[in-house]
Amino acid sequence: MKSTGGSSDAKRRAGEAAAEGVTDGMVVGLGTGSTAAHAIRALGAAVDDGLDIVGVPTSFASRELAIEQGIPLADLDEVDGLDIAIDGADQIVLESGNCIKGGGAAHAREKLVAAAAEEFHVVVDPTKVAEQLDHTVAVEVLPAARTGVEAAVEKLGGEPSLRRAANKDGPVVTDNGNLVVDADFGGVDDPAELAASLSAVPGVVEHGLFVSYASAVYVGSEDGVSETTY
Numbered sequence: 001m002k003s004t005g006g007s008s009d010a011k012r013r014a015g016e017a018a019a020e021g022v023t024d025g026m027v028v029g030l031g032t033g034s035t036a037a038h039a040i041r042a043l044g045a046a047v048d049d050g051l052d053i054v055g056v057p058t059s060f061a062s063r064e065l066a067i068e069q070g071i072p073l074a075d076l077d078e079v080d081g082l083d084i085a086i087d088g089a090d091q092i093v094l095e096s097g098n099c100i101k102g103g104g105a106a107h108a109r110e111k112l113v114a115a116a117a118e119e120f121h122v123v124v125d126p127t128k129v130a131e132q133l134d135h136t137v138a139v140e141v142l143p144a145a146r147t148g149v150e151a152a153v154e155k156l157g158g159e160p161s162l163r164r165a166a167n168k169d170g171p172v173v174t175d176n177g178n179l180v181v182d183a184d185f186g187g188v189d190d191p192a193e194l195a196a197s198l199s200a201v202p203g204v205v206e207h208g209l210f211v212s213y214a215s216a217v218y219v220g221s222e223d224g225v226s227e228t229t230y
């Protein structure tokens, strides 16, 4: 999985700490990204040791890793809710637990899985922690809606930019066959209001603002992990 900077030891500590909260019989959302990957690996090791869980992956990449780790899997529509989802974030405010996700363009399925879970546990390294959300907001859009969504983002005070692929000419295409517009709003004063405004734009499939989703945040560091609960 792609890495986004930050110490991999810190990410590993956060991921492993969150995985420790998973117990027999749980249905577990498996997040996407380099930090969530550590949780998936830790869960894979626990499954090897007899832990009985079912994982619900949030992306092609997390599914691939979970299969490699031998974690039994189900699709979201095959389970009757989830006990917990463990996932990373691009930026998080600890006071509220509000965060921005979608650096790997997986935020639409990640939000579906988080919404279906009783607990949403976010795993990050200290570089992700901020006083105010000011990271670009990933907006997954239907391809035909791109220009309309870009205009709507500008009306909301943001600067839109189509996410382009690194190893292909042209745009990033999500696991759902859509495009991603990264919207720079600078500092977000009211994340709930912006989230609602973005959700109301025709053609927006999902955006990366996760407002009031987190029930716990694990911040790994060089020498330990701190946990904040909500």
Ligand SMILES: O=C[C@H](O)[C@H](O)[C@H](O)COP(=O)(O)O
Residues within 6 Å of the ligand: 002, 003, 004, 031, 032, 033, 034, 035, 036, 087, 088, 089, 090, 100, 101, 102, 103, 104, 105, 106, 107, 110
């Ligand atoms: O779309 C990707 C996800 O929202 C990731 O969870 C997020 O980008 C954080 O990834 P990482 O742990 O690699 O920084």
